[in-house]
Amino acid sequence: MAVDRLLPTEEAEDLIDLVRDIADRELGSRVELHESTETYPEGLFGTLGKAGLLGLPYPEEFGGGGQPYEVYLQVLEELAARWAAVAVATSVHTLACHPLNAYGTDAQKERWLPGALAGDLVGGYSLSEPQAGSDAASLACKAERTGAGYRITGTKAWITHGGKAGFYALFARTAPGGNGVSCFLAPGAAEGLSFGAPEKKMGLQGIPTCAAYWDGAELDADRLLGAEGQGLQIAFSALDSGRLGIAACATGVAQAALDAATAYANERTTFGRKIIDHQGLGFLLADMAAAVDSARATYLDAARRRDAGRPFGRQASVAKLIATDAAMKVTTDAVQVLGGYGYTRDFPVERYMREAKIMQIFEGTNQIQRLVISRGLGR
Template sequence: MTVDRMLPTPEAHDLLDLTSELATRELAGKVDDYEARGEFPREVLRTLGRAGLLGLPYPESDGGAAQPYEIYLQVLEILAGTWLGIAEAVSVHTLSCFPVAAFGSERQRKALPEMLGGELLGAYCLSEPQGGSDAASLTTRAVPDGDDWLVNGTKAWITHGGFADFYNIFVRTGGPGPKGISCLIADANTPGLLPQARERLMGLRSSAPAQIVLEDARIPHDRLVGGEGEGFAIAMRALDSGRLGIAACAVGLAQAATDYAVGYARDREQFGQPIGRFQGVGFMLADMATQVSAARALLLAAARLKDAGRPFSIEAAKAKLFATDVAMRVTTDAVQVLGGYGYVADHPVERWFREAKVLQIVEGTNQIQRMVIARSLTG
């Protein structure tokens, strides 16, 4: 299905055409193999970086492409429709570049061209095994020790863990609560920074996360991003944008599932006619298509607020909540349209079904999104 996109410039059209071409040429033939083997696609990401897709929303002066978020999110949608693991990796890398791009010192910012070009892959270390959604209660601690910070603790669910070249590590440098949290940026070869075995996931196997254990890890004092005690504010600002990225991934996944189910319903015949002509199936397809369009509209409306410099945090929470719930419903229905064939690996809908679930959890669970939205309504 061709999605009708209202794009502001010919350059944006060209960028989405390039993304579609790369998805077909570089992703489509590899996704099944990488997912089956659970292999992280580092070289594929490097290829996308060299094509300019890993720094899209950042200024050209920093090595980015200066694209509006509205366009960047549509790039993610296209990638997710072919390989969710790649789209999620691009989203996480873009998130990981934010602390240095927005708050980094002049010395730290010198690495931005390599970060935004994808030669240096980033990871975002906020969650902890016991903390879950309560990020403000994190316990990983950094204490001054000469010219270094001495860091001890464990980070959990770290996308790119063990493959990243740099890690944003949110640590406690002060007292309890959000104001005691700071952000450090550490190189992958930092002594005492120890990636653990990757998690065994239901889906997204090519991009499985890992814990990062920090045992007396020494991070130079000048790798503090922003000021001491500013880490939680940095983390939350980054997550607002990251939630839009996950919503875009959800829209792409749901669109792919809808397209596949529609194609199957046109070709599969029962009782002398294509199953799509039966009202029970046709109405299901109509609901799927409508939900995907609604999710995309909500996502792009939030992106336009961000691009206009207006508050968008609540709209990002709404988009993440709605789009990921839609992805779960639509992929479930796609399996149902295919019947027994939807439950076997010969068709991609079973993989999309497994992958959709994680989107309701990452970048803040959908229960957290509902809390954020409810508090904005009730004060």
């Protein structure tokens, strides 16, 4: 069921229509094959890039779409309703472009940003490490100065698009202490960079997630984004927006689960009536619909604050918390609506349930979101 969206412009309405057409044709037709075989959809991100979907919230002067975040997030939601892994990878790509766009010099942006926004190079975000997930200040991967630039040594973990991305927003330590982390625009095929085997995940299996091993790889000095020691500031400024991306993806998965459950409840009959007409199940579906609408409202509120130039960090954490918890509940209930069929792979709701779980974990666990929100209340 197409969501009845309230979009700010006629241009945005046309964009959503285009996205729905592309998502149905390119994502909906391929998702089951690639998720079931755990194979990468070669060429798909090139298609999304040519359609202008990989640079939507970035400036038109560099090839971006110049769209407000409110519109970009609703595009992500439409993609996620067809294929969550692709939507998450698109959100991560947008996140990886942020340090270059916000902290890069004019020369750096002119050199690298057009290709990234066009999808010629898909980006990955390389912040986490095996011992440093939510505690980003504990990063151990080192960037040591050389005569020509920096030598990178260490291990990074949980990289979406790892081994497939054309560049990575890489965070590495240039000095001891909390202000010693710096950000680099690292090429995806650097000598001395290798990747581990893809993680064997519960869901999102069409896009690889893996570790990266930096064994003395050399980066030119112009690969540094911002100043030395500014890395955590850059990382955290990007994460607020990234959390909104995950909130939109979670809402898309929840909407897909609601649609599947509603369609089934309108077709299945028991005791001479469609099961949706039994009050117990009808009320369950009503609660699912309310959860999806609430999730969408929270991420749109945060996005509109961002677009207006107002603080939105707390609202981003609220949106990520509400939307991902809602997705977990709605997808679980969708399995329940379908009964035994919901537990089989003949219907997509079991996949939605598996996909929803990780969204409560990455881009800051929901426990971290509660910490961010409570600290804000304390201040």
